[in-house]
């Protein structure tokens with residue numbers, strides 16, 4: 186089992202109950218989409234799965250260990266095996282793209298290597314390779330505050346691809362991308378998970394993307410699981426119930442261009458900071 190949640194509940198400090206009685210078991214290598222209206226609890230659920238939020242009730246087991254019973258060092262090791270793509274990537278604005286991508290392995294490298302990489306990137310070719318998969322290789326040495334929201338999301342995805350985690354969590358990873366790029370990016374995430382046998386859980390606003398790319402779809406409503414079904418069994422009636430408060434189904438649309446990986450600048454020395 187990749188993870189097990191049993192009766193998980195979480196209430197915010199202001200008394201707002203974000204999760205209640207959530208049961209979810211996902212086997213290693215499964216690919217699961219979380220869908221649901223805004224405020225349903227998807228981010229909170231992903232934060233519990235990332236071992237960054239301790240639930241107030243219930244049992245959590247992640248990658249074979251109970252994070253909240255583990256010693257601090259074991260908890261750090263566990264977190265290094267979990268890759269998270271945040272809704273708004275927490276990337277320092279002045280950081281170069283290459284450094285942001287290589288940060289994916291900070292939890293796995295010895296301290297000297299992590300510190301060295303902050304000064305002179307230790308594996309620019311590795312970073313370039315992952316960026317190329319997202320058609321962003323030419324921005325390798327740019328500063329992150331020179332990127333658009335969608336480009337920044339691709340940097341965050343390149344970072345998690347570089348990390349090679351055992352459990353990959355993505356919170357609305359394509360929310361700032363246009364429909365065509367969203368389609369390509371969600372397909373890439375699924376290909377990566379399939380190829381490496383990694384467990385993938387992604388929350389998505391676009392229902393059509395979720396149904397097209399993920400074998401298993403979990404509908405979250407009011408902090409609880411409304412349904413947990415193979416994508417082919419998710420009916421329109423269930424979707425209407427899930428999004429009743431939103432007055433319509435959120436869709437992305439899906440024209441499909443082909444990827445065009447581009448070579449970036451030569452590695453080795455750092456070119457001056459620039460905004461391309």
Ligand SMILES: Nc1ncnc2c1ncn2[C@@H]1O[C@H](COP(=O)(O)OP(=O)(O)OP(=O)(O)O)[C@@H](O)[C@H]1O
Pocket residue numbers: 197198199201202203221222223224225226227228229230
């Ligand atoms: N820090 C907080 N303090 C109080 N309530 C919060 C906090 N963060 C989230 N909530 C509430 O918890 C509930 C679940 O929020 P969550 O972010 O998990 O939803 P979501 O499904 O990810 O929404 P969205 O799709 O808009 O990102 C919401 O009602 C939200 O208002």
